[in-house]
Amino acid sequence: MSEYFDKSTKRCADCQSMSQLFCLLNQDELAMVDANKIFVRFNAGETIKKQGTFMSHVLSVNSGLAKLYIEGIEGRSAILRIVKPTSFIGGPGIYSDQRHHFSITALVDSSVCFIDLQVFKKILSGNQLFAEEFLKDFSQDVLSVYNRLIYLTQKQMPGRMADALLYLHDAIFRKLKFPMILSRFELAELSAMSRESAVKVLRDFQKEGLLRISDHEMEILDLEALHKISRVG
Amino acid sequence: MSEYFDKSTKRCADCQSMSQLFCLLNQDELAMVDANKIFVRFNAGETIKKQGTFMSHVLSVNSGLAKLYIEGIEGRSAILRIVKPTSFIGGPGIYSDQRHHFSITALVDSSVCFIDLQVFKKILSGNQLFAEEFLKDFSQDVLSVYNRLIYLTQKQMPGRMADALLYLHDAIFRKLKFPMILSRFELAELSAMSRESAVKVLRDFQKEGLLRISDHEMEILDLEALHKISRVG
DNA sequence: AATGAAGATTGACATATATCAATTTTTACA
DNA sequence: TGTAAAAATTGATATATGTCAATCTTCATT
CATH class of the missing domain: 2.60.120.10 (Jelly Rolls)
Structure with a gap:
């Protein structure tokens, strides 16, 4: 107080x-x-x-x-x-x-x-x-909106989600392991998809060993692969 | 000269x-x-x-x-x-x-x-x-990009195309009948879809009597209906 | 008028994505 | 600790959208 x-x-x-x-x-x-x-x-x-x-x-x-x-x-x-x-x-x-x-x-x-x-x-x-x-x-700020406009309209879900996660890594936390401040629903809002689709894309990423989510923490295991998914779209 | x-x-x-x-x-x-x-x-x-x-x-x-x-x-x-x-x-x-x-x-x-x-x-x-x-x-300009970000990510094709046409009407020509300055491909780029999808959406609009395209001119026949499609998404 | 190139159109099909409904897990708090 | 509410997950399904290939039209140029 x-x-x-x-x-x-x-x-x-x-x-x-x-x-x-x-x-x-x-x-x-x-x-x-x-x-x-x-x-x-x-x-x-x-x-x-x-x-x-x-x-x-x-x-x-x-x-x-x-x-x-x-x-x-x-x-x-x-x-x-x-x-x-x-x-x-x-x-x-x-x-x-x-x-x-x-x-x-x-x-x-x-x-x-x-x-x-x-x-x-x-x-x-x-x-x-x-x-x-x-x-x-x-x-x-304006440039970042330009950027989002492009990636949200020209990439498909995995690419968009990869970008969202890379954004959290690059711009916010600068660590491979960071707290999950966003719910699945919010991650969906960040990457322009439905809540359920966000869940499924994240599940796929985990299956492929790109990342791990546990205890309110996310850890990026394969940064390079995420970058590749981001590039491919 | x-x-x-x-x-x-x-x-x-x-x-x-x-x-x-x-x-x-x-x-x-x-x-x-x-x-x-x-x-x-x-x-x-x-x-x-x-x-x-x-x-x-x-x-x-x-x-x-x-x-x-x-x-x-x-x-x-x-x-x-x-x-x-x-x-x-x-x-x-x-x-x-x-x-x-x-x-x-x-x-x-x-x-x-x-x-x-x-x-x-x-x-x-x-x-x-x-x-x-x-x-x-x-x-x-920035506000209009915000606006586009929302409508391109939250509406489906008919809504996006309606917005594109209404934009041409409201902001550029201010007439129901105006020259077709944009190709189908460019209309597609304006509303974030494929060339073919643009063609099909426009065909549907014409079938429903919302507009007419001929001789390098577009005429909006039912502005109210276009607004409704824009709203519904 | 003949030609070719670019643009437009179409339908069939494949795929991406949303939606729905059911279930499980987590969280908040009484 | 128990309970209800919220969040996450899942699979089934419907729908939206892109892609492909073939055809047609338009237009500029010879």
Whole structure:
């Protein structure tokens, strides 16, 4: 409880888990962020941001892991990416309709800073380098969506699932053995298939000795083979 | 020939087909664009920009129509959108790796202004309002990719084809009867299916009296029904 | 008009994928 | 610890979609 209080009020200047982007701010700018931010903890499963709501703040993920997903047709969702600590989350709403165009849900206990959007925009317009970095960040996100568009529409299930697992390995955990933060259903949402199909593809992968799932952990046994499946489609 | 020469050297200040965005520039800025632009005509079928190449310029489409597409796996492409006159084309490469992340091919005879990227960036950083509008434009493009990601992965063929046709109607021609600028194969690339499937879906649409294709023209006969198919998926 | 190339069409077929229903396993919590 | 709810699994089946091969049409060019 005291820990909760401590962290929620600590100053940005002392923060170790601030997203890279904000390192480009000077003291005054950081003080402005400081004065206009809100620190919040979320339990696993809680909704951090809901698609369609007004974008009053931008986000910086301090700790934990979350899924960022688009809510599509008839309750079906497409997970765009997994959000890990120290990453900044803005989105196309900042400069269009000031709404959130995706939802974010905590996968494990997480903490997030909400930074007032108007303050953020003001700083953006006054700090050239910061603005450039912000755009770089945004552009990278866009490129990854391009990439997903292609692989989700041009590969079949095994290739898509391989890509999803390789993504977890390459971009999130960087280890062959990592905790299963996603349910089968969520893995299905990440690779655009039905829950049952996800189960079957994973079973096949395990049968072929590509990976092992046990005790809430996944271990990739044959990275090279996964890469090959990803390539073949 | 004289016409060609005329148009290629005319000044931006006099240009009627400059993209909206540039209306926000002052005289000096426009003069800078003027001095650092290249005007080029393309014949139908010619490649305007090739994915992967160095982004030395940003584009403004003066006349004609073009397809903007991502070249994906094994020669397969996904058409992102149709580009019509007076639209600006930048893309995520501007602020990431300075490469083009899509290709653009003229569908009909077209003309394009190429504006030096460094000059463009310099103007961006000096003109707040211009920068905001640029970001709005970019954000809209991103939102449309979100949208496509959802509908390409969550709808089946008839729904996807209906969306493609409605897109041509709503966003490009704004008429029920319009020229068939896309081949069946390109319609397939726009709606993520095989050439043959596109043919069959279109045949079904025609059988049901939703549309008519003849003499290089498509006429939508039952807009409401198309909307319904789009909704049902 | 004749020719050939590209595009469009078709039906048969194979395959990928979703759906359904039943069952088992895991998890949460009273 | 027991119990209910949620998640995962499975096999059977239906459906959507791609692939193939053959044919037909259109169009540009000689």
